[in-house]
Amino acid sequence: MSVRPPWLTRLLDRTADQGGPGTRSLVALASAITDIKNPKVMTALAPSAVRGFLLRRGKTQEQARIRSSHAAVLDWSYPREEPVLARLYTKALKNQWIGDELPWATSVDLQSTEVALLPPDFIDTSMLEAEGIRLTKKEELQFRNDVLAWLLSQFLHGEQGALLAATQVTEAVPGHDAKLYGATQIFDEARHVEVFLRYLETKLEKKYEINDNLFTIIDALMSDGRWDMKFLGMQIMVEGLALGAFSMLYKMSEEPLLRQLLRRVIQDEARHVHFGVVSLRQHFKEELSEAERIEREDWALEVALLMRDRFLAGEVYEEWFEGRLPWTKWREIVERSPGLRTFRQTMFRRLVPNLREIGLLSPRVRARYDEAGLLGYARGAAADSLDDGALLNDLAAGPVT
Ligand SMILES: [Fe+2]
Ligand SMILES: [Fe+2]
16 A cells, blocks of 8 residues: 555665654654555645654644634625525524533442443554563553543544634635534534543543644644635545544543543534535535645645654654554554454444445545455445434444354
8 A cells, every 4th residue: 555665665764763852753644644545635734744853843832823824714794505504504503502511420430440532442452562571450551541541542633633624614715604513613613622622630530642643633734725625635534524523432442431522522523524515515515626626635644644644642652652652563452453443444434435425435545444444434424414313323333244
């Protein structure tokens, strides 16, 4: 699948094993750049990759300032031309909820062996033992809690990106119904930031920095001046993956407060992805040239692989195993652990059908999705055909394999 020659992969792996976090970030940059085939996609993603992987802007500064160049569109004719979006707007207004109303009094026992925050096989610690790292029962529990804190921290940072991207999209999208709907999404994302932050601060009492890959993707979609790229990046890619990730965590965790929180967030996110599919389907099929469509198709593919192949909990590795375990071994453990493997695959369960629905899964790229093990999801239901009931039934079902 990779366009990289094997000798370069070996060199990058050796470099990553011998260096610290900064070196691994450089290796990630080199890997990202050598993997991208489409020069236009390379040009679009490279500045964000430099800021994310080389300058590590998500980690070296408390605040990131991302310059955007989109045009804000005002329309004095207030056209009511999108009945599906108008219905989605009403539905969003009716389904608003207050974060404070979640059962925050629920006691979350971090030492409990009865109520699993994450399943024991989420990261298989027996594979660590094979590398000479033995964790006590207490350490193992702490390790799993940290992995959950890492995951929820990335959800939190993604939600902050979604809050700001939703404001940009609301400015930049043409169409009155889309703007009204977009305003409800801004509120939804604010609430998601609020509840994930509160859970991390008051229940897990721990928060991780943003992952360089996630920073790069957020930076790329927020700095791109084209409204449909913001839409594709946030509404389809990040939100689609998040919906799959939230659903999987909802199924895997036994902690009741977290499950309620996720259930409410999932219902909101389903509307957001629906908005993305409805808005982009027609635009991509009717208003783009073939060259423009191809650029978006390749951009989506690269972002999908960036998320799938490199979302490896590096921050947890640095805290627990840096200097004790080579990076490439950690990567192998993460990739082979049953829970996390299912989790990473299932993230794509909601995304791939939506890419198909908006016309970004042409025969030209299907082979690369197939090689990445993701084409099996292509026949699934897209967001516009999954209402709340269908989505919750879907949550009750097992993962598609
Ligand atoms: Fe959200
Ligand atoms: Fe969202």
